[in-house]
Amino acid sequence: MITRRNLMAGLLAATLMPSVLRADPRPRARPVRTGAGAGVGVAKAVPTDIEALIANARLGGSVSFAVLDAQDGTLLASRAADEMRAPASTLKAVTALYAIDRLGPNHRFRTRVLRAGDMLILAGGGDPVLDTDQLAELAKATAAAEKTAGRPAPQRFAIWGGAIPHHDEITAGQAAHLPYNPAFSGINLNFNRVHLDWRQGGASVEARARRNSPRAYTVAVEVTDRGAPLFAYVPRENGEGWSISRRALGKSESRWLPVRKPELYAGDVFQTLCRAQGLVLPKPEVITDLPAGDEIASHESPPLTEIARDMLDYSTNLTAEVIGLAASGAGTIGASAQAMQDWLQAKGVQGAFLFRDHSGLSAGNRVSARMLAEVMAGPARSAGLRGLMKPIPLRNADGKKIPSDITIDAKTGTLNFVSNLSGFAQGPQGRVLAFAVLTGDEERRAATEGQELPDGVIGWTRRSKGLQQGIIEAWVAQYDRSAPALAVPAAPQPTDAPQPLEDAVAGAG
Known part of the structure; x- marks a missing residue:
């Protein structure tokens, strides 16, 4: 399984x-x-x-x-x-x-969906382990809440990641394509990595998880015949892209690439997942100030x-x-x-x-x-x-x-x-x-x-x-020798945590 x-x-x-x-x-x-x-x-x-x-x-x-x-x-x-x-x-x-x-061992990071007037907001709480499957559950809850409330469709869709300051990378000096050095902020999805799948001359980029793997529309890939560099990051106004040498991919290959615009990435995927639930959202936009609004859905991280x-x-x-x-x-x-x-x-x-x-x-x-x-x-x-x-x-x-x-x-x-x-x-x-x-x-x-x-x-x-x-x-x-038994403190445990489950976490490290 x-x-x-x-x-x-x-x-x-x-x-x-x-x-x-x-x-x-x-x-x-x-x-x-x-x-x-x-x-x-x-x-x-x-x-x-x-x-x-x-x-x-x-x-x-x-x-x-x-x-x-x-x-x-x-x-x-x-x-x-x-x-x-x-x-x-x-x-x-x-x-x-x-x-x-x-x-504290009980601390959980909350990702919320707010409604502020005609704007729907995906507000990150710094969850470092949020994945596409969990975001899909949040989209489902959001669509249900909107349907129950009977409100008109949102005219704006915003993403806020200000719970953690945005950083373009963890450290300088690393090759651009290495997935262990992504950008991060208060909204992070799949450890801010996208999955590149190269098959028979075509490339697809997905926000891959166990059950859901929607296309990541904000990340574009161009495969070229040039030599070096094998991977080149290409900033785009409304997203990001990669120019990749065919030499780096061969005939068939897959790999993870880092995300540099995590807010747009998460918003793009959330928009797709909401559409699958019948909730059509406008084009995502990134906001730096979080307005007051009503919470209509949320997701909590593990402790x-x-x-x-x-x-x-x-x-x-x-x-x-x-x-x-x-x-x-x-x-x-x-x-x-x-x-x-x-x-x-x-x-x-x-x-x-x-x-x-x-x-x-x-x-x-x-x-x-x-x-x-x-x-x-x-x-x-x-x-x-x-x-x-x-x-x-x-x-x-x-x-x-x-x-x-x-x-x-x-x-x-x-x-x-x-x-x-x-x-x-x-x-x-x-x-x-x-x-x-x-x-x-x-x-x-x-x-x-x-x-x-x-x-x-x-x-x-x-x-x-x-x-x-x-x-x-x-x-x-x-x-090593016989010695008085060492009183080893138990690992810190959240007092209200359920029994550990094998599938309690997701993502890549």
Whole structure:
């Protein structure tokens, strides 16, 4: 059965870097010999086998890590733990904590339809996970309300996205066609992506969801025979467009493209869905001021904890930026990131960090391994974030999942030639470790900024992920031991939420 959650995974597969699996065998860890100064707050010596793992990974860049006892914060081992690195999407763990703390686990984003005189208004409330199927239900409710009221057809149809300030993109420096760097505002649909389907010489663009996939009329596509660039964004007065080289598509292909005018995109799709319900709306227009009006229909997002769980699972950049801005109330990504940084410092985290956004996509973000490990052992453990984090399976040298008595719940972070992991690891004796492993080749990352799968990146990332697993296995072999049961707070839950459903979310990340 296809569910909205299954669809989300499918959408992600078309836009994210292919899965990379470990291929290098690793030496087994040996016991660590500790120096006389080892103790609380002092890192023990790095096991020599971990150094061998690092050498064997052949990453050609830097490797830093920190591992703490999650119960008392004791630093167990570290390597270059205070050096500043690009966090990539591990930053989303901080964003999840920040948004839940500021907005509350019960917070839901509301998309409303208002009637103000002769104008119908689609008013976004910042919902980062609104999809076409949900918009179709809203269109159905709107048409029914209008029919019941017996009002004349609206003479104007407006879209308001002012609940979240409009941003043309998440960060500069990315290739224009990359779907993980779309525009966003207070009205967002399908993570502000459209689905391009190229078949037998023809191209169609759809607002694709599980049950409804209407054409996106505001997005035009022209296929040309030119060489470079393969994708070129073409602004239009009443929409947007793409000029795409036939070389980028081949004979048959589909892919997701980012939307730069999310208000018009959502209005266009809503107009089509209302027409299917017998409600004919005028051409959509974007408004910046929301007039007073009567609410005739609405849609509520899932509670914030569900949104955060899926953001951590699928690593959706748009979700991170929207919930971060909603939490801060700031007008720009930079100001909002600074507010999140101030909040984290107030929580007592002492490690070095510098935030430029909420998703980790900006090249200006910097964190240290010590800082991320401290977040896990401190605010994340206290808030029960582990219950929202993604289980990371162990794999063999062929990349296949293997049974293991080690459990890892963590957030990954991947950019070109950056691969990080931060979260919790627990061995059979029950000791919980809070950790961060940061690997990166800054020179190659900077040289390939914004490129899509540059040469060598898949193999590099595969080796890094293998290294991360090897380091965690070495830690568990060394530090896992019988210990008093750690009281792990439950993941934050909305008090009025229904039982979780498999298809509770939709979209792509």
